Amino acid sequence: DVKVTQSSRYLVKRTGEKVFLECVQDMDHENMFWYRQDPGLGLRLIYFSYDVKMKEKGDIPEGYSVSREKKERFSLILESASTNQTSMYLCASSPNTGDYQPQHFGDGTRLSIL
Amino acid sequence: DQQVKQNSPSLSVQEGRISILNCDYTNSMFDYFLWYKKYPAEGPTFLISISSIKDKNEDGRFTVFLNKSAKHLSLHIVPSQPGDSAVYFCAASANFGNEKLTFGTGTRLTIIP
Numbered sequence: 001d002v003k004v005t006q007s008s009r010y011l012v013k014r015t016g017e018k019v020f021l022e023c024v025q026d027m028d029h030e031n032m033f034w035y036r037q038d039p040g041l042g043l044r045l046i047y048f049s050y051d052v053k054m055k056e057k058g059d060i061p062e063g064y065s066v067s068r069e070k071k072e073r074f075s076l077i078l079e080s081a082s083t084n085q086t087s088m089y090l091c092a093s094s095p096n097t098g099d100y101q102p103q104h105f106g107d108g109t110r111l112s113i114l
Numbered sequence: 115d116q117q118v119k120q121n122s123p124s125l126s127v128q129e130g131r132i133s134i135l136n137c138d139y140t141n142s143m144f145d146y147f148l149w150y151k152k153y154p155a156e157g158p159t160f161l162i163s164i165s166s167i168k169d170k171n172e173d174g175r176f177t178v179f180l181n182k183s184a185k186h187l188s189l190h191i192v193p194s195q196p197g198d199s200a201v202y203f204c205a206a207s208a209n210f211g212n213e214k215l216t217f218g219t220g221t222r223l224t225i226i227p
Contacts, residue, residue: 009155042118042120042217043158105157108157
């Protein structure tokens with residue numbers, strides 16, 4: 001069974017801090033994704049990666065960066081946290097098999113920026 | 115610009131009856147559609163999908179219908195069970211799923227025992 005693990009379930013940080021959210025998957029998936037979920041807005045894609053060292057901007061990349069140094073790990077970085085980045089953050093992964101494979105999600109990190 | 119819309123934020127259905135969740139999209143490039151289900155404090159889980167070459171896909175109690183001309187899809191759950199109470203997200207992709215997913219805003223389904 002696919003396991004996507006996000007390092008923290010809840011996180012509280014202060015405005016201006018640099019924040020790291022970590023995600024690890026154990027199924028050797030090529031594709032990894034970071035979303036945020038906000039009430040009334042659904043899931044919005046922040047960044048994604050199709051391979052190690054590769055990254056692509058999603059729909060709302062401003063204020064975020066990512067790092068993928070190893071295939072199993074995809075990190076989301078808030079360079080200087082702001083209150084409007086308070087949200088639920090979801091990581092997902094999927095294999096690149098040629099035909100479509102659904103994304104598998106972690107349980108999320110609820111981040112509060114004070 | 116919301117390219118995938120779920121206009122009903124919530125829906126309540128009696129146990130045993132049919133639940134119908136709706137989704138509309140505006141981007142004609144979308145050709146692959148999915149439904150995800152999300153319980154509180156858990157990540158979304160994949161439920162069912164449909165390609166634009168079909169107009170119906172069925173998996174047990176779950177059926178997804180696609181009307182390409184109306185740019186509309188729906189998820190039917192029958193019979194509805196208490197464990198179906200969750201938030202349901204519709205998602206769409208281009209290039210038969212090889213492009214990124216665009217999600218709708220979600221519909222909270224409550225099954226009344």
